[in-house]
Amino acid sequence: MxxxxxxxxxxxxxxxxxxxxxxxxxxxxxxxxxxxxxxxxxxxxxxxxxxxxxxxxxxxxxxxxxxxxxxxxxxxxxxxxxxxxxxxxxxxxxxxxxxxxxxxxxxxxxxxxxxxxxxxxxxxxxxxxxxxxxxxxxxxxxxxxxxxxxxxxxxxxxxxxxxxxxxxxxxxxxxxxxxxxxxxxxxxxxxxGASTRSFFNVALTLFVYASICKRENYPFRYVGNKYTWEHFWDxxxxxxxxxxxxxxxxxxxxxxxxxxxxxGDVFTWKQLWKVICNVFDIEFVPFHEKDEFDCVAFMKDKGHVWDSIVEENGLYKTKMEEITCFYGMQMILKQEFQHVxxxxxxxxxxxxxxxxxLRSIANWVDKYRQMKILPMN
The missing domain is CATH 3.40.50.720 (NAD(P)-binding Rossmann-like Domain)
Known part of the structure; x- marks a missing residue:
């Protein structure tokens, strides 16, 4: 070379x-x-x-x-x-x-x-x-x-x-x-990766979603469709x-x-969902095709919950709307093609x-916690 x-x-x-x-x-x-x-x-x-x-x-x-x-x-x-x-x-x-x-x-x-x-x-x-x-x-x-x-x-x-x-x-x-x-x-x-300044940050969006579900005891429901739940992504x-x-x-x-x-590897969102559940210690909710879920509508009024998480844990000041991309993520995960x-x-x-x-997810959550962007638990 x-x-x-x-x-x-x-x-x-x-x-x-x-x-x-x-x-x-x-x-x-x-x-x-x-x-x-x-x-x-x-x-x-x-x-x-x-x-x-x-x-x-x-x-x-x-x-x-x-x-x-x-x-x-x-x-x-x-x-x-x-x-x-x-x-x-x-x-x-x-x-x-x-x-x-x-x-x-x-x-x-x-x-x-x-x-x-x-x-x-x-x-x-x-x-x-x-x-x-x-x-x-x-x-x-x-x-x-x-x-x-x-x-x-x-x-x-x-x-x-x-x-x-x-x-x-x-x-x-x-x-x-x-x-x-x-x-x-x-x-x-x-x-x-780890930043609050990236426009389309799917990982941080999911981590914020998981944090809010854990705090409020909401089920951590999948945001896409059956196709992406079961098929390969990278x-x-x-x-x-x-x-x-x-x-x-x-x-x-x-x-x-x-x-x-x-x-260089591939995964299914079903596998990734289980990993996120384990990292955040929340219950894994299997995807049900008949369960219509609009994550954008669900998260629309949850900004105050994130504000409370930030305040209670002394985190770096962020607004949920500025660091997440629920609309873009949901739209992509409701498509029917393998993203590889x-x-x-x-x-x-x-x-x-x-x-x-899949192994890297826990490391990135730890990184966000060290940066005081996500709560420790």
Missing amino acids: MQENTTSNVALIVGVTGMVGVSLIECLKKPTVLGGPWTVYGVSRQPLPTWFLSSLLNKYINLDTLDQENTHKILSPLSSQITHLFWLALSVNQTEEENISHNSTMLSNVLKALTSAPDTKLSSVTLQTGTKQYLGPVFDPKFSSELAPPVPPFKEDYPRLPFPNFYHDLEDILASYSNSFSHSVHRASAIV ATDVRVLAEQQIWACVTEKAKFQAFNCTN CSMNKSREFGFPGYADT
């Missing part, structure tokens, strides 16, 4: 407070990390939360990258230092057209700032996307009824679906810079995703490639990372 010979790599992580950003910092600061030692700069729209390990960052930048003028003012002086850009930023809007506009603007603003000077050092960009590459704009009601995912396992060489998708636009922006720097694309499945541990992105940015063979990124990606290409190119999804 051929790697670049660098000794002074400087990473800029845009979206540093999300699940992957947190893990990426930790991975980049390991003494044995590929391409190390790394200097790490981090960007986020909002100030750092108290649970964030800011001591691992060499420099923190509070910046809204939608603002072209301010982005250029702040980042262009760093263009002679930053060698690698890790793009984790995400703007989620009502329509896919808005997603395209906002996300493309942010990436373009940053790239223009980092390549504006003649002594720019930028050599590599890693772009994080996801399986919406294969599913299409599932959250846009204008298109959702027309979508039909390809046969799983999803593979990187599947053609683009004929629907608007901001992932495509971001990939095309990077391709337009192909003579200036290399890039890689990382398509994650359902991401499991997930992406943020540590695997961070390791793949670092591997790709320092590996010659991985330049200008797109890679799926999952843990092929990891063959990633393995063939030499990336060895993997994780045991």
Whole structure:
């Protein structure tokens, strides 16, 4: 495996407070990390939360990258230092057209700032996307009824679906810079990690749901349908995703490639539900097909319960509505297709990372408890 010979790599992580950003910092600061030692700069729209390990960052930048003028003012002086850009930023809007506009603007603003000077050092960009590459704009009601995912396992060489998708636009922006720097694309499945700043955080949504059910003695009912209860899914541990992105940015063979990124195993939601019940010490409730359950409606008025849990346990101040994604989770889990990606290409190119999804759940719950985001029991 051929790697670049660098000794002074400087990473800029845009979206540093999300699940992957947190893990990426930790991975980049390991003494044995590929391409190390790394200097790490981090960007986020909002100030750092108290649970964030800011001591691992060499420099923190509070910046809204939608603002072209301010982005250029702040980042262009760093263009002679930053060698690698890790793009984790995400703007989620009502329509896919808005997603395209906002996300493309942010990436373009940053790239223009980092390549504006003649002594720019930028050599590599890693772009994080996801399986919406294969599913299409599932959250846009204008298109959702027309979508039909390809046969799983999803593979990187599947053609683009004929629907608007901001992932495509971001990939095309990077391709337009192909003579200036290399890039890689990382398509994650359902991401499991620890942060209060990630928009589509299925794991934290389930953990909050379990915590509320335990406190109020509600049954922990499954939020999807019989199909997803019984059929295979996959997930992406943020540590695997961070390791793949670092591997790709320092590996010659991985330049200008797109890679799926999952843990390398599969599970059924029935199995996962039992694991969550064991971790939270709540009763396992088997799924009954005739039991119609609308989790979004059920949780709509439970914000005050979460407020009480936060207050009683001295947790980091969060609002349930801001850290959960019940609508998106329920919609996906009521589909009838197996959500499984092929990891063959990633393995063939030499990336060895993997994780045991079911075994990792308890570790992530412990992490959230240590961060004082979830109650201890």
